[in-house]
Each structure stands twice: as C-alpha cells, then as structure tokens.
Amino acid sequence: MAESIHVADPQLVLVFEGLDEQIDLSAVASRIGIEILFEAEDAMEPTAEFQLLSQQPRNPFITSCLHAVCADQRAFDNLLSLWRAWRSSGEVAHGLSPLRDLFTHLRDIRPWGPQDRLRSIDWDEYFAGRIDDRPHTLEIELWYRHSQTARQLSQQEVTTLVREAGGDVLSSAIIDQIGYHGLKCMVPTQLLRLLASGNYDAVRVVRSANVMYLRIAGQALPIAGEITAAPDVLARAEPSGEPVLCLLDGVPAANHPLLSGRVVVHDPDDLTSRATVDELRHGTWMTSVAVWGDRSADEPPANRPVLVRPVLTPADDTADRVEELPSDALVPDLMWRTFRELFDGSDGQAPVGEGIAVVNISAGDPASPFDTILSSWARMIDWLSYEYGVLVIVSAGNHPHLNLAPATSVTIAALEGDERRIATLEALHRQQHDRRLLAPAESVNSLTVGAVHQDRSDEPARGYGVDPSDGLRCISPISPIGRGYRRSIKPDLATDGGRVVFRGGVVPQDAIVFTGRSANGPGIRVAAPAHGTETFIAGTSPAAALISRRAARLHDVIESIAVSEGISRRQRGSSRFLVRGKT
Incomplete structure (x- = not known):
C-alpha cells in the first residue's frame, strides 16, 4: 500500500469529482475488485447545477474531489473505461452494480490535472498586497520518484518550462524521508495572472505531468x-x-x-x-x-x-x-x-x-x-x-474575513449578548470550508x-467597533x-x-474584516x-x-x-x- 500520494506514479492518479456527501470510496472499490491505494477528499458548497441527494446530509458540503492512486495501469485504464461507458449509456457491465452506485454520486473521473496542481488559492487576496512589476516566488512540488534518474529528468523538464515562461529556479531539494522533491522559482507576475484567470493552456508548467503542486508565497499574519x-x-x-x-x-x-x-x-x-x-x-x-x-x-x-x-x-x-x-x-x-x-x-x-x-x-x-x-x-x-x-x-x-450572508454587519451588531455570539458562530459554521487549517x-x-x-x-469595543460575541467567551x-x-x-x-472587532456603522455589509481597534x-x-x-x-x-x-x-x-x-x-x-x- 502506498504510504503517501506524494510518492505515487503520477500516471496512475485519478480524481473523482463528487455530487453528494462523503462516499466510502475504498469500500465500494474493494467490492468490485478495483484496488485503490490512497484516498483523500475536498469539498464544495452545493450549487444550482449540483445538489446534495440526501435530504438530511451528515455534511452540508458536497465532496468534490477524491484522489485515488490505482494499483497499476490496468486498474487505471479499466476504471476510466467503465466510467466513460457509464457516461454514454448509463449502464455498467453485469456484476458491477456497486460501481453503478458509485458513479451515480460522481460528476467526473479524470486524470490529475492543472486545477489539482494549484490547490486552493485566493488569488484576489494574494494580489491585493503584491507589487505587480516585481517577480514573485513560486514553489513547485514534483511527484517524488524513487529513481534518481527519474528525479533528474523530471527536474530538468520542469526547469526548462519555468525558464521558457520567463522565470528561473532559485533552489531545489529532495528529502527521501518524506518523499519530497521541490523547486523554488522566481516567476513574472504575468505567469501568475494567467494561472489566476484559469488560462492553463498558456502556462505549460502547470500542465506538466511531473508537477504535483504549485504554491505561491504567503503568510497568515495576526x-x-x-x-x-x-x-x-x-x-x-x-x-x-x-x-x-x-x-x-x-x-x-x-x-x-x-x-x-x-x-x-x-x-x-x-x-x-x-x-x-x-x-x-x-x-x-x-x-x-x-x-x-x-x-x-x-x-x-x-x-x-x-x-x-x-x-x-x-x-x-x-x-x-x-x-x-x-x-x-x-x-x-x-x-x-x-x-x-x-x-x-x-x-x-x-x-x-x-x-x-x-x-x-x-x-x-x-x-x-x-x-x-x-x-x-x-x-x-x-x-x-x-x-x-x-x-x-x-x-x-x-x-480575518468572514462572509455573513444571509445576515449583515448591521443585523449582527444590533443583537446583544448570546444572540450576537450565536449569530457569529452560525456565520462561521456556514463558511467553515473557507476557514480551514493552514x-x-x-x-x-x-x-x-x-x-x-x-x-x-x-x-471594551468602542465607537463603531463591534465585539462579535458581545463580551462573552467564544x-x-x-x-x-x-x-x-x-x-x-x-x-x-x-x-x-x-x-477582535469589526466595523459596524449604518451601511449593511455582507462580509466583514476583523481588526485590532x-x-x-x-x-x-x-x-x-x-x-x-x-x-x-x-x-x-x-x-x-x-x-x-x-x-x-x-x-x-x-x-x-x-x-x-x-x-x-x-x-x-x-x-x-x-x-x-x-x-
């Protein structure tokens, strides 16, 4: 069994985009004879196009990504083939009804791609504090290969792509103990702007099969x-x-x-x-x-x-x-x-x-x-x-940011005591997916x-400064x-x-920023x-x-x-x- 997805063969990684709440992918896979060595998940809120199927879901979010590392190329090709047949006909081969149950909950099955390599980046927040005419740093994590020759070839290929895009590689590191292979690069702002716009066709490095993740620099300050x-x-x-x-x-x-x-x-x-x-x-x-x-x-x-x-x-x-x-x-x-x-x-x-x-x-x-x-x-x-x-x-x-919708800054500021604290906690709960561990x-x-x-x-909070819990412990x-x-x-x-406090005032705001006062x-x-x-x-x-x-x-x-x-x-x-x- 693979110890980590980072040491997997990138040619064998499939991404399952889900439609419903959490699915026990490993259990379903084992019943139909498909061995999946690793499983991870992400989530998104329901949309007009994709809704939760359960009327009383255990989790208020849709599971949007399940990352499966297939045991070999045969399992990879077999699963993709079965999925494409299901998409075209709505049917699966005889004896694979558990697989039909799984496919019912999926929007797509696809190989690992550019959107997976970028993870979750708030580009608006990133660019808000950056100087456009300066180059920016970018960390590229490569799929870790056990073979030294394979590692050298993958690094050479990605280094070439970075330089073709107007950037340069500042440093590299390989740490066998955790299956890590990374490059620190300096790239022009335009490259990041293309990534932020989703124009992946214009950035060859994000389409490289040797790249697992691209990360921008940042720091969550108090x-x-x-x-x-x-x-x-x-x-x-x-x-x-x-x-x-x-x-x-x-x-x-x-x-x-x-x-x-x-x-x-x-x-x-x-x-x-x-x-x-x-x-x-x-x-x-x-x-x-x-x-x-x-x-x-x-x-x-x-x-x-x-x-x-x-x-x-x-x-x-x-x-x-x-x-x-x-x-x-x-x-x-x-x-x-x-x-x-x-x-x-x-x-x-x-x-x-x-x-x-x-x-x-x-x-x-x-x-x-x-x-x-x-x-x-x-x-x-x-x-x-x-x-x-x-x-x-x-x-x-x-x-430091919180979306209050359907509440507003004025409605929460008007509440007192435990009512205000509960309203704040409810807003935090609605936004929990955007407020994950860093x-x-x-x-x-x-x-x-x-x-x-x-x-x-x-x-105490003074003036327009509003204590989100009105003095209660929270x-x-x-x-x-x-x-x-x-x-x-x-x-x-x-x-x-x-x-911390947020600014109340008389103009309702759907989103607030917590500050020192x-x-x-x-x-x-x-x-x-x-x-x-x-x-x-x-x-x-x-x-x-x-x-x-x-x-x-x-x-x-x-x-x-x-x-x-x-x-x-x-x-x-x-x-x-x-x-x-x-x-």
Missing part, C-alpha cells in the same frame, strides 16, 4: 492595533540556564527593553540584515509573548532565555513588506536544516540548541489550506518531531493551537476549527488569542519593534506562543520532579503530551 509607548518595566529577575524553547519566526528586536537580556538569536542566514527595525514585527511580537505572555496579565517573565531562529523576513514583492519565508528557501529543506543546526550541529559547528525541548512555529501558509492531503511542511515537521524527540507547537492559522497546522505529531476570543485587556472568529488528518479534530487545544486594546499586549513601544495583537500566532511559554514552564516542573531519573529530551516531550490538557 491582527495588530496601533503602537503606543510601553510603561517602564519594573526590575525583574534575569533569566538563567539554557533555553528549552525555540521560536522559528521572524527576527526580533532583541534590544527592546522588554526583551534585552532575555533572548538568544541564532541567525545563520543573516535575515537581520534584510529588514529595518520597524519591520521586525512578527518576531518581536511572538518573542514578547514567549517571554512575558500577555503583558496585560502582569505575569513574571520566563525563567530561561528564549532562543529565536529567524525563518521569516520582509518580502520584497509585497507593498507592506510582509514577513514571509525567504524567497529562495523551500520550507521542508529549511525546517530540516534548522533542526540539524539545533540538535546535530552543521558546517563543523556544535549544536546550538541541544537543550531545546519545545519548538514554536507561529506561522501559516494561506496558499495551503488543509484538504486532507498533508502538506510537505506538515510531513517534514512530523518526521522531525519524531526524529529529534521534541514537542512542536504550531498555530492553526488566521482568517499548513503546517494539520501536522499529526505537533500540537496545533487555536485562539479563544479573550485576553487580559480591560478595553472561539475566536479568526481561528479555524474543524477536521484534521483522517478527520481528527483540530486544533488540539485553544487559549487566549486576543479579542486602538492603542489601548483589546488584544494580547506585546512589545512592538520600535524601542520602548507596545501594541495589541490577536490571532492563533500569539495563542500558540502562549502555549509554548507554558510548555517551557512545564519542562522545568518535569525536570525538577525527575531530577534523579535523568530523563531524555524525548521523554520530556512525551511527558508534556500527557499533561497538555492542563496547560
């Missing part, structure tokens, strides 16, 4: 308010000992009064030189949470210094210099290189984080919402967390953290919640992620990049950093209990899993 001066910090005990928590994030403003002497920065890629101080936003925010928690709670700082390994840097092709992964980096390769630096050492250097037991990744890829096929980022983290015996904590992702949040071995609409600020409206791999429940836990909150209070300043943020990123801060504290508790046992890093990581419900 919501931030205005900047204000930070009050004087009272004298607090200096941290001691070696770091046990490592943040894979942006470069922090390490000389900020709240962070000075409390942070160790390991920056082998010299990302510090690529940004001005004012651009060191995400890394400063998350490091502040790891050290202080929510500053409004007035908790003592972390007992140990926090290690930060920068992996995010301002992107040159974004108008606001949004912090993203480096343009020449492939995520799985960057993750593996980082873990080797921490625990094995590299380039003749000693390990920089042998004592690290908790790794925090408060980042998410909006171009890779989870569709039941694990992303390469998640697969890499799963392997690394097992290989090195560490607890990896990831944020679930952020979705890679790498679907990681199986990691602890995925969502956000609660709560913080320690006393500031899941954050920007936090994804739903299924993970093989329909597991995600996120694994949730904690305070800061309150003022320099006084609400939100999670954190250090801001400029010297001596703070701000308020909200999202699953600070929620994950809060859980990582607590996990680091639990590390010391476990270590003090087992002081005579000499437990390993792997055992400490397992112990935190056992007590994670108490964090």
